[in-house]
Amino acid sequence: xxxxxxxxxxxxxxxxxMFWEILWPxxxxxxxxxxxxxxxxxxxxxxxxPDDSSRSLAIACGLGAASSSCSYAAVALARSIFRKGANxxxxxxxxxxxxxxxxxxxxxxxxxxxxxxxxxxxAGAPLMVAIMALLFRAFLSRELLAAAKLQADKGVxxxxxxxxxxxxxxxxxxxxxxxxxxRGLTAIxxxxxxxxxxxxxxxxxxxxxxxxxxxxxxESFWRVFFLTARPTLSKFWGPIVGPFVAIISFVCSxxxxxxxxxxxxxxxxxxxVVAFILADLIVxxxxxIYRRYYGTKMSLFILATFYFSMSFASLVIEFAFQGLxxxxxxxxxxxxxxxxxxxxxxxxxxxxGVAGLLVWRFFTTGGPEMLRHMSHPRGEGVRAVPEVGSxxxxxxxxxxxxxxxxxxxxQPGNCPKCGMRLTEQRYARP
Numbered sequence: 001x002x003x004x005x006x007x008x009x010x011x012x013x014x015x016x017x018m019f020w021e022i023l024w025p026x027x028x029x030x031x032x033x034x035x036x037x038x039x040x041x042x043x044x045x046x047x048x049x050p051d052d053s054s055r056s057l058a059i060a061c062g063l064g065a066a067s068s069s070c071s072y073a074a075v076a077l078a079r080s081i082f083r084k085g086a087n088x089x090x091x092x093x094x095x096x097x098x099x100x101x102x103x104x105x106x107x108x109x110x111x112x113x114x115x116x117x118x119x120x121x122x123a124g125a126p127l128m129v130a131i132m133a134l135l136f137r138a139f140l141s142r143e144l145l146a147a148a149k150l151q152a153d154k155g156v157x158x159x160x161x162x163x164x165x166x167x168x169x170x171x172x173x174x175x176x177x178x179x180x181x182x183r184g185l186t187a188i189x190x191x192x193x194x195x196x197x198x199x200x201x202x203x204x205x206x207x208x209x210x211x212x213x214x215x216x217x218x219e220s221f222w223r224v225f226f227l228t229a230r231p232t233l234s235k236f237w238g239p240i241v242g243p244f245v246a247i248i249s250f251v252c253s254x255x256x257x258x259x260x261x262x263x264x265x266x267x268x269x270x271x272x273v274v275a276f277i278l279a280d281l282i283v284x285x286x287x288x289i290y291r292r293y294y295g296t297k298m299s300l301f302i303l304a305t306f307y308f309s310m311s312f313a314s315l316v317i318e319f320a321f322q323g324l325x326x327x328x329x330x331x332x333x334x335x336x337x338x339x340x341x342x343x344x345x346x347x348x349x350x351x352x353g354v355a356g357l358l359v360w361r362f363f364t365t366g367g368p369e370m371l372r373h374m375s376h377p378r379g380e381g382v383r384a385v386p387e388v389g390s391x392x393x394x395x396x397x398x399x400x401x402x403x404x405x406x407x408x409x410x411q412p413g414n415c416p417k418c419g420m421r422l423t424e425q426r427y428a429r430p
Contacts, residue, residue, distance in 0.1 A: 007215060007216055010211075010215040011208070011211040011212040011214070011215040011216065012208075012211060013211070013215075014210070014211035014214050014215055015207040015208050015210065015211030015212075015258075016207075016211075018112070018207055018210060018211070018258045018261070019207050020344065020345075020348065021111065021112060021344060022108050022111060022112055022257070022258070023348045023351070023352075024344070024347040024348045024350070024351040025104070025107040025108045025110075025111045025112075026104060026107075026108065026203070026254070027351040027352070027354060027355045028104075028107055028351060029102070029103050029104020029105070029106075029107045029108065029254075030104055030192050030195045030196060031188070031192055031354065031355075031358065032103040032104070033102060033103055033104055033191065033192075033195060034187070034188040034189070034190075034191035034192040034195065034358075035179055035188055036065075036066045036103070037066065037067060037168075037169065037187070037191045038168065038169060038170060038178070038179065038184050038187035038188045038191060039169055039170060039171070039175060039178050039179060039184070040063070040066040040067075040169055045063055045077075045081045045084075045086065045094070047085075048063070048086075049063075049081065049086040049087050049090035049091060049094065050085075050086070050087060050090075051087050051090070052087050052089035052090055052133055052136065052137065056087060056090045057089070057090060057093045057129060057130070057133055059090075060090045060091070060093035060094040060097060060129075061093060061094070061096075061097040061101060061125075061126060061129060062097075063094055063097070064093070064094045064095065064096065064097025064098040064099075064101060064102075065097050065098075065101040065102055067094075067098045067102075070099075070195060070198035070199045070253055071098075071099050071199075071202075071252035071253045071280050071281055071283075071286060072198065072252075072286070072289070073098075073198055074094075074095045074098035074099055074281070075095060075281070075286055075289055075290070075293070077094075077095075077098070078091040078092065078094055078095040078098075079091075079152050079293045079294075081094070082149070082152055083149075083152050083153055083155075088136075088140075088145055088148070088149075089132075089133050089136045089137075089140075092132060092136070092302070093129045093132070093133065095281060096125060096128060096129055096132070096278075096281060096306075097125060097129065099252070099253060099280050099281060100121060100122075100124075100125035100128075100277070100278055100280075101122060101125050101126075104254055105118075105121065105254055105257070105277075106118045106121075106122065108254055108257050109121060109257060112257055112258070112261050112332055113257070113260070113261055113264065113273075113332045114328050114330060114332075116321065116326050116327065116328045117260075117273065117274070117277075117328075119326070120270070120273075120274050120317050120321060120326075121274060121277055121278075123317060123320075124274045124278060124310075124313045124314055124316075124317045125278065125313075127313040127316060127317070128278055128309045128310050128313040129309075131308070131309040131312055131313055132305055132306065132309040135305040135308065135309060136305065139301075139305070140301065144297055144298060144301060147295055147297065147298070148294035148295055148298040151293065151294050151295040151298070152293055152294055156292045156293065168183070168186070168187035168190055168191070168414075169187065170183050170184045170187060183414075185361060186361060186365045188358065189358040189359070189361035189362040189365065189367070190362055190365070190367055190370065192355075192358045192359075192362070193358065193359060193362040193367060193371070194370075194371070197371065198253075199253040199254060199255060201255075202251055202252050202253045202254070202255030202256075203253070203254060203255040204255070205250065205251050205255055206249075206251040206254075206255030206256055206257070206258045206259050207255070207258050209249060209251060209258075209259050210258035210259045210261065210262045211258075213259070213262050213263075213266075214262045214265070214266075217266075219266060219267075222263075222266035222267050222268075223266075223267055225241075226238065226241070226263075226266070226267040226268045226269070226272070228267040234267075234268075234269050234272075235269050235271060235315075235318050235319070235322075236315065237269070237272070238268050238269030238270070238271050238272020238273070238275065238314075238318070239269070239271040239272055239274070239275040239310075239311040239312075239314035239315045239318065240275075240311055241268075241272060242263075242268065242271075242272040242273065242274070242275030242276035242279065242311075242314065243275050243276065243278070243279035243282065243307050243310055243311060245263065245276055246275075246276050246277075246279035246280060246282070246283060247279065247282055247283055247284060247287075248284070249283065250283055250284060250285060251280070251283065252280035252281070252283050252285075252286065253280060256276065256277060256280050257277065259276075260273050260276050260277050260332075261332030262332070263276060264331070264332050265331045265332050269318060270317075270318055270321060270322075270327045270328075271314040271315050271317055271318025271319075272314070274313075274314040274317050274318070275310050275311055275313075275314035278310040278313070278314065279306075279307075279310055281306065282302070282303055282306050282307060287299055287302075287303060290302050290303075398410065398424075399411065399412050399413065399422035399423065399424055400422060400423060401415035401422055401423075407422070409422060412424075
């Protein structure tokens, strides 16, 4: 067997090992995320985020933690609620929380890297939001914000627009009854599958990149790159270089955790790992979406403020955890692939069964039709004038299912076909 083939097999072996290690946490995390999204509606978000006060920022973080962990969907939803009147700073706080304060991220961090990284991430993300808000107050001009709003209102297409608009939340009745109701179980299954589809590529890419780096890049390179021979300097260097590595890796959402594990094993500082994980919303593809959504100047402003916020927050976390003696000394679970009947395999089998039931319900409740439109919502903005004389050509607000455009009602409600919350549309007068 040639060295090239051997190297490829080695990289794939490590990628599979990490996938097998995090499979049940992924399923559990996405299932819990589906439950939360099934009972927390997105429809009132813009009204809940009217300004950049500490209260609005806290609500934004809470709503973000209750949403999908897909970075692209978070960015799309942030623009949507900004267009509907939400404060821009609060929408950015929501966006950051959507990918850094979610259940699936916490579970994977604990399993793959240790509880210390989970605590650091959940402490660093709110700190980053606070720093970002201060920077926005100090440097975001009215002119730049007005230009960004004008660009956002153009509705330029991004990625995962349909997934961002998806709202099947059940809001009536006691919590447990809502979760176990027919609509609740259907909503959970739809959110579960949609989240898997939306971040599946990032997870696969992250695992492959992590396996390749672990197998191909010599340890001597990482020691030099991360300044491991100079421990004090490396503590400052890690939070600076961590986001840069994230930007060029193209990996976002929970897909960056396997790569973070490899970087930790190769010598990046504790704060550098935290900064790398926080930086999933400034990877190159998302920076391009910011440019399309808000314009070039605002995209550069977001890059600069986010970069400084995550680096400074991670530096604070580095020294705080160092002072408390919480920086771990163990290595992350990056091992050669092997299958054995241990607790990981047993849990994987159990949760694969749970995933199978959710996927079955998804396919038997109209899921595939919604899946076809998850990247491009059908029904956003001011709709074309219906046929003259039709009952809907009245210039009034109507409520339309984003996935079934034939479902049009005069009052808010849910689509009778898929259960998704109807969105308000205004028909132009004839």
